[in-house]
Ligand code: SF4
């Protein structure tokens with residue numbers, strides 16, 4: 001007879017899906033966007049990516065050691081947070097800012113709460129917002145794209161969203177040539193943080209995730225659709241003050257947020273209905289902040305605010321249990 | 330055509346190709362049969378033979394005790410050599426009658442065949458009880474109880490469960506292909522007892538030959554075959570009813586609350602034997618499969634045959650099995666040894682190698698929602714399991730732990746390898762135990 005027989009209660013079959021595999025897939029899906037950013041901004045972008053990723057992994061290892069938690073670097077979640085953080089920073093970020101960002105993301109926003117699965121807020125976004133508030137100058141010094149540049153002394157340029165906001169505040173109207181840049185926005189030739197630049201690369205990555213069933217369509221679709229509809233209403237009311245929906249879609253961190261941040265599993269609802277609510281909420285907040293808030297970009301704040309609402313959303317979007325209706329009848 | 334189904338569930342690899350095309354073979358008689366007296370849900374039977382007695386095939390060796398109970402019969406002729414506790418597939422040692430087969434396999438006196446045109450409904454029910462018929466899909470609930478709905482629950486629909494959604498298992502599939510006439514006779518008996526308006530046979534679309542065969546056989550009968558989407562757990566009673574007739578059994582309720590009785594096709598065939606031929610339930614068809622086995626087969630097995638015998642008939646093992654499962658991989662029970670006997674609920678025997686045994690350490694829940702999307706009961710497995718692990722049973726109950734049908738979809742789909750259904754089962758037991766006490 002067998003030397004070792006396993007006894008266990010059912011089921012004895014599993015899908016083979018694992019946390020590591022999911023995280024790895026998200027990292028793969030981010031590679032096109034990371035590659036475009038390195039192409040557009042050159043060496044500084046690569047350095048920022050590397051510092052953020054390695055520092056995140058390092059902080060995770062140190063924390064797990066100090067806190068006596070099992071080492072789980074293999075699950076890839078720290079590396080993923082690092083990459084997402086880098087994609088949320090300008091290419092010209094000084095090295096120490098990347099380091100502080102990684103510290104905030106991993107130590108403060110994740111490990112202190114208990115590690116993977118316990119953090120209420122998206123770590124990369126917490127770090128971005130902390131940096132934005134603490135180092136407003138460095139965080140908004142956007143470099144102009146300079147393909148394959150090796151230089152760290154880059155030309156600065158405003159982001160399209162920033163330009164639009166400034167024009168509206170100063171002149172009460174959008175700049176006239178707004179639509180001229182759409183082709184550039186799509187491919188990534190615009191100022192912005194690393195991961196904001198190419199809509200095409202982000203879209204590819206996002207569709208890959210849906211195709212591989214890593215994420216479902218609910219959050220990105222409801223998020224993007226809400227932005228289109230809501231910003232479209234303002235645009236129809238006054239097209240000289242409010243940019244059109246396509247501009248909103250292609251600029252800033254919207255696609256990065258909709259496909260990669262609002263779909264972060266840990267910090268968003270578990271039910272499909274909850275994901276729809278979450279997406280709609282993110283969409284509304286993003287448009288409101290972009291059009292009426294103090295900052296030109298609202299994706300990070302929108303997602304973080306909705307992260308805070310996640311427990312509530314989960315509570316009120318519980319599926320209707322099987323046999324519920326008839327029981328009440 | 331859009332196939333009918335239910336919301337939730339998943340698509341595990343079905344692994345039926347190993348045995349689906351293998352005709353049913355008779356498993357040879359073992360020398361010794363261990364027939365447990367409790368093989369059904371409800372009170373175990375009381376032994377009515379003693380050591381040294383000679384018994385004939387089909388003779389009663391244990392009598393039913395109470396309404397929710399059934400008698401037990403000798404699977405073959407021979408001598409009773411022990412009436413004692415023996416290892417039982419459910420995990421403990423339980424009372425059993427041990428028979429040494431004499432090789433004659435001689436029938437005892439059987440009950441007289443009944444003519445369903447003449448027999449009364451109570452007589453038919455009594456026959457089903459006397460022949461020890463229980464649900465053979467694995468639940469082993471006494472069939473006569475299901476067929477005795479109280480007057481205030483009128484039944485208008487009979488559904489035959491030919492879904493067989495568990496991976497690997499093909500016993501019902503072969504039965505439908507090779508012995509459809511037994512099923513049809515059984516349906517006639519059930520229709521007479523229940524007086525139903527409509528009868529359906531639900532079969533997953535991955536058995537097109539069985540669907541075609543039964544559709545043709547039922548062409549002139551008031552029976553409709555419904556092909557169902559291939560999805561686990563399509564064969565779970567409530568999910569099957571929803572798919573076939575669009576009725577949702579109330580939470581905590583029974584199929585009869587929506588006017589439906591569900592019987593497995595194997596049970597139906599056994600009912601036909603009992604009524605039309607007077608033959609008690611002493612054998613069943615089981616699928617023997619799994620990667621550790623030399624050859625997968627569908628066997629007609631006498632109740633009480635040790636599992637070891639079934640493995641031998643399949644050519645033995647190719648490698649040391651690392652896990653022995655009675656039933657399917659989603660809901661079956663692991664066994665400690667091959668010495669336990671096949672019982673009435675043994676729909677399959679699977680031998681897994683170490684490759685199929687997942688020993689991945691569990692990680693923290695990453696709230697991916699996979700368990701939620703897969704759950705056919707539409708509850709939140711991750712939340713309930715989390716409460717269960719903290720022994721917070723009231724919270725678990727508030728999140729509808731008791732609605733869990735223990736299908737295992739949540740655990741199957743969890744990337745963090747969390748034992749979700751296992752935790753939920755634990756909470757359910759605690760909640761029910763407390764209810765009994767109050
Ligand atoms: S919670 Fe229960 S019903 Fe839901 S998937 Fe898990 S085992 Fe199945």
Ligand code: SF4
Nearest residue numbers: 694695697698700743
């Ligand atoms: S499937 Fe596992 S990891 Fe995903 S939400 Fe459910 S319990 Fe958590």
